[in-house]
Amino acid sequence: MASGAGGANVAATCIQPENALSTVAILLSAFVLSVTALLVFIWSQRSSMFDKSAKAAEVIFAPGEIGTREDPAAGTALGLGNAELVDRARADASTAPLVFFFFCCAFAWLLVASAAGLTASIRLHEPDWLAHQPWLTFGRIRTIHLNAVAYGWAPMAGLGIALFVIPRLLKTPLVGAPFAFLGAALWNAALIAGLGAIAVGLSDGLEWLEIPWQIDILFVIGGALVGVPLVLTLVHRRVEHLYVSVWYMGCALFWFPVLFLVANVPGLHRGVQQAAMNWWFGHNVLGLFYTPLALASVYYFLPKIIGRPVQSYNLSLLGFWGLAFFYGQVGGHHLIGGPVPGWLISLSIVQSMMMIIPVLAFTVNQHQTLKGHLDALRTSPTLRFIGFGGLMYTASSIQGSFEALRIVNAVAHFTHFTVAHAHLGLYGFVTMVFFGAIYFIVPRVSGREWPSPGLIAAHFWFAAIGITIYFVSLTIGGWLQGEAMLDGSRPFMDSVTLTAPYLKWRSVGGALMAVGHVIFVVHFVMLLVGRSAGRVQPALLRNF
Amino acid sequence: MSEFHISPQEERENPDPYEGTGPVPWPMLALVALVFGFCIVYITRSDIETPSDWGDGRDSSELSGAKESGKVDGAALFASLCVACHQANGQGLPGVFPPLAGSEWVLGKDSTAAAILLHGMTGELIVKGATYNGVMPAFGSQLGDEQIAALLSYVRSQWGNSSSAVSVETVARAREAHKDRTAPFAGEKELPARD
Ligand code: HEM
Numbered sequence: 001m002a003s004g005a006g007g008a009n010v011a012a013t014c015i016q017p018e019n020a021l022s023t024v025a026i027l028l029s030a031f032v033l034s035v036t037a038l039l040v041f042i043w044s045q046r047s048s049m050f051d052k053s054a055k056a057a058e059v060i061f062a063p064g065e066i067g068t069r070e071d072p073a074a075g076t077a078l079g080l081g082n083a084e085l086v087d088r089a090r091a092d093a094s095t096a097p098l099v100f101f102f103f104c105c106a107f108a109w110l111l112v113a114s115a116a117g118l119t120a121s122i123r124l125h126e127p128d129w130l131a132h133q134p135w136l137t138f139g140r141i142r143t144i145h146l147n148a149v150a151y152g153w154a155p156m157a158g159l160g161i162a163l164f165v166i167p168r169l170l171k172t173p174l175v176g177a178p179f180a181f182l183g184a185a186l187w188n189a190a191l192i193a194g195l196g197a198i199a200v201g202l203s204d205g206l207e208w209l210e211i212p213w214q215i216d217i218l219f220v221i222g223g224a225l226v227g228v229p230l231v232l233t234l235v236h237r238r239v240e241h242l243y244v245s246v247w248y249m250g251c252a253l254f255w256f257p258v259l260f261l262v263a264n265v266p267g268l269h270r271g272v273q274q275a276a277m278n279w280w281f282g283h284n285v286l287g288l289f290y291t292p293l294a295l296a297s298v299y300y301f302l303p304k305i306i307g308r309p310v311q312s313y314n315l316s317l318l319g320f321w322g323l324a325f326f327y328g329q330v331g332g333h334h335l336i337g338g339p340v341p342g343w344l345i346s347l348s349i350v351q352s353m354m355m356i357i358p359v360l361a362f363t364v365n366q367h368q369t370l371k372g373h374l375d376a377l378r379t380s381p382t383l384r385f386i387g388f389g390g391l392m393y394t395a396s397s398i399q400g401s402f403e404a405l406r407i408v409n410a411v412a413h414f415t416h417f418t419v420a421h422a423h424l425g426l427y428g429f430v431t432m433v434f435f436g437a438i439y440f441i442v443p444r445v446s447g448r449e450w451p452s453p454g455l456i457a458a459h460f461w462f463a464a465i466g467i468t469i470y471f472v473s474l475t476i477g478g479w480l481q482g483e484a485m486l487d488g489s490r491p492f493m494d495s496v497t498l499t500a501p502y503l504k505w506r507s508v509g510g511a512l513m514a515v516g517h518v519i520f521v522v523h524f525v526m527l528l529v530g531r532s533a534g535r536v537q538p539a540l541l542r543n544f
Numbered sequence: 545m546s547e548f549h550i551s552p553q554e555e556r557e558n559p560d561p562y563e564g565t566g567p568v569p570w571p572m573l574a575l576v577a578l579v580f581g582f583c584i585v586y587i588t589r590s591d592i593e594t595p596s597d598w599g600d601g602r603d604s605s606e607l608s609g610a611k612e613s614g615k616v617d618g619a620a621l622f623a624s625l626c627v628a629c630h631q632a633n634g635q636g637l638p639g640v641f642p643p644l645a646g647s648e649w650v651l652g653k654d655s656t657a658a659a660i661l662l663h664g665m666t667g668e669l670i671v672k673g674a675t676y677n678g679v680m681p682a683f684g685s686q687l688g689d690e691q692i693a694a695l696l697s698y699v700r701s702q703w704g705n706s707s708s709a710v711s712v713e714t715v716a717r718a719r720e721a722h723k724d725r726t727a728p729f730a731g732e733k734e735l736p737a738r739d
Contacts, residue, residue: 303561312566
């Protein structure tokens with residue numbers, strides 16, 4: 001390509017006028033047709049599934065329960081012998097040890113990832129600190145942080161939650177739990193090997209895909225084994241209608257292996273196509289794996305705790321199919337300005353904007369469900385975390401849509417602004433929602449209450465204030481950095497030095513988050529050693 | 545079925561959630577229409593035709609934008625566009641890429657050198673007594689007159705060369721004179737060094 005650049009340019013200029021018309025026309029018609037087809041499809045889903053859903057509602061809601069709002073604070077007991085309660089207890093009994101195992105792994109990776117993230121952050125403004133250790137240099141410790149979050153904390157927590165929720169919603173005990181045990185063990189072994197490889201400097205060299213492909217084979221086998229019981233349980237399910245959370249979780253479990261396998265085939269991807277694949281993967285791991293797992297959790301726990309149905313099945317459909325359709329095409333917005341065909345970039349930008357639709361459909365749906373019940377946000381730990389997380393989903397997604405526009409991206413790309421956005425999404429939204437879900441699930445799988453409401457509140461405030469400082473400082477610093485880089489009259493070093501104070505603030509915010517995580521894990525250990533023994537009253541938050 | 549007992553935590557829960565049949569609120573539908581419309585307009589107006597090799601093809605002088613001084617840096621252009629073939633010392637590679645140092649083409653008529661840069665050259669060509677038969681790419685669509693003038697002026701003043709600078713007007717005239725040309729010059733027989 002390079003040697004013929006001159007000739008290619010002449011050719012491009014010559015055929016441009018005709019070519020210009022057809023590329024735009026093709027892209028436009030493909031876009032309009034596909035979106036129209038999508039809307040028709042959603043509409044048809046809605047009409048054909050309605051009668052079923054009305055019937056299914058009765059199955060899910062035991063007679064006499066419809067419309068009663070129960071505050072978990074009140075500890076209202078359902079009548080014993082209630083069929084739903086029996087199903088629930090059966091489902092929980094079948095998943096408890098497994099979910100417990102996943103959560104223990106998640107806690108461990110959360111601590112590892114926090115330590116690595118904090119180290120990486122400090123290295124950026126104190127470059128001489130620990131500089132003699134190769135594995136602690138920014139390039140490696142940052143990568144260790146990213147991978148510990150991406151393949152440790154997030155999937156262990158998310159899959160643990162899915163394993164707990166799916167059998168409950170299917171009213172079916174989990175079938176084949178030993179497969180998932182084995183799978184999780186392999187997965188964690190792979191992650192330990194992968195982080196070790198990165199620490200000694202072995203890497204595949206692509207962001208999000210750094211772990212050497214030989215180790216990836218273990219992830220594939222482990223992940224497949226975790227999937228087996230979920231598939232078996234779906235096959236044996238005892239309800240006809242699938243609640244929204246099941247759609248999201250089921251699809252996430254199908255999408256991830258496809259992404260991971262395609263992205264890691266050695267020797268298949270080259271050049272520009274490799275870069276395009278890299279961000280197709282990078283963005284879809286976020287959008288089609290972590291996001292649906294977290295959204296499914298919100299869809300389950302939010303109505304569960306306030307005791308009201310999700311208000312609109314129609315909005316759920318719009319949100320789900322919109323996400324499923326648009327997300328897969330947005331990865332190109334990471335390559336704006338790169339040597340990638342223009343139509344691919346433009347398509348990814350418009351689909352990024354289209355993401356506003358499912359995001360707001362979800363937001364409106366949850367808002368309507370929550371309306372009039374905001375007081376529960378104060379008392380229920382789960383709801384407080386999940387409410388915060390849900391809001392951050394809306395915020396980070398809308399931010400992302402606009403960040404994809406060329407005018408914004410020209411400034412934000414290659415700056416800390418992007419890192420702030422990444423943490424708003426993966427921390428503010430996904431991680432906070434997972435925290436909330438874990439606060440709900442642990443008492444069910446362990447049979448013990450959380451010992452201290454004060455520690456829960458402390459965890460919440462450290463995390464919430466920490467991510468706020470983190471996000472605000474890097475957003476401002478990143479934007480100024482981008483403007484400095486674009487200003488031809490300023491030396492490049494200006495754009496580097498001006499970020500120093502913001503990077504220090506990031507370390508402050510990150511340290512608060514890390515303290516929150518330590519509190520969380522210590523609290524969990526207190527629960528395990530029986531600090532709450534004998535109490536059956538839930539740990540509810542009071543005024544703070 | 546597996547063993548189970550109903551714990552107090554499970555007992556005090558609300559029933560599992562389900563979906564109500566609320567309609568999609570109309571502002572939501574309006575929003576769908578709005579975003580859809582925006583995207584259609586965006587596609588029709590966006591610059592989709594950017595050649596896909598562009599990201600690799602631009603040189604540092606283009607990327608750094610217009611300099612306030614207005615002076616184009618011929619040395620920087622040479623370093624980013626020509627050294628790969630003609631080498632930093634202007635000596636070329638024997639038998640493959642002809643030298644620019646002491647070349648009769650470089651030192652000769654400025655309009656001829658400009659024509660070579662504008663349209664490129666293929667086929668037989670003799671430089672300092674040696675015959676070459678390679679492909680010299682065209683830069684006419686990539687570089688402006690001012691940049692070509694700066695490049696040639698630079699080349700004509702380096703490595704012992706000492707010919708006069710080339711003016712922007714000369715390049716503009718050469719561009720005009722050959723404006724119908726679509727293929728590179730076919731070596732010496734089409735564009736002799738001296739006429
Ligand atoms: C569990 C919560 C966390 C999650 C989910 C998370 C997620 C991420 C992600 C996705 C990236 C990659 C960003 C990119 O692509 O540029 C990243 C990078 C990073 N994270 Fe975290 N993070 C978490 C906690 C933390 C904490 C507590 C710190 C400590 C200050 C931290 C500091 C960093 C740093 C320094 C980077 C590298 C950014 C760069 O390349 O400049 N993270 N994190």
